[in-house]
Amino acid sequence: PIGGQWLKTSNPAIVAKHQAKVYSQAPVGAPPMSVPHLDTRVVDGETSLLFGPFATFSPKFLKQGGMLDIVTQVRPHNLGSMLKVAFTNFDLIKYLVSELLKTHHKKVATLREFMPTAADGDWELLQAGQRAQVMKGGKLQFGTEVVAAADGTIAGLLGASPGASTAVPVMLDVLQRCFPEQYGEWEPKLQKLIPTLGEKLNDSAADARASMGATAKTLDLTA
Secondary structure, eight states: OEEEEEEEEOOHHHHTTOOSEEEOOOOTTOOGGGOOEEEEEEETTEEEEEEEEEEEOOSOSSTTOOTTHHHHTOOHHHHHHHHHHHHHOHHHHHHHHHHHTOOHHHHHHHHTTTOTTOOGGGOEEEEEEEEOOEEETTEEEOSEEEEEOTTSSOEEEEESOOOHHHHHHHHHHHHHHHOHHHHHHHHHHHHHHOTTTTOOGGGOHHHHHHHHHHHHHHTTOOO
């Protein structure tokens, strides 16, 4: 289980200067889920800025879970994998410990790398949430993974919560694994909806540009 915190400000003078979602690079040794970003959020009519995430730790698997969650899930067959994760992810453990030791002042200092004028008093810390990461083969996975019954009657998604970048491939995976007999009939329609279906755009810069251009035009993102 890994939790997170955000720095938040609702100061109108600060909020008015930023209307976007800006990502940076994750620090060396940090997991992909820690990529720092500055967001504009509007909740119940209030506009604010959020910066983070900063890693936290709790033995709970859910935000409102129990303090013994992680202990009650230790079994003879998974204890080895859990210990192996600890030994093979030393950089991650070092990163998490350094995050836990950060004070409010140090977290705002991290923000100042993006916003040099940030002042401690303008920002407050909010608990973002809690997630249980997948451990598989002695490795800690930060992506998403579809788990489906052999007969295709039920499927679930483990790992990070999927956003727009993963929702489509995840659903295509579910269709192939849960409806193998019908998938062939659906493929022409899917090909029409997703012209690049089955292709790796990383192998063709021209096709990638064409796909991004068509997407931008559909979403009215072009000038």
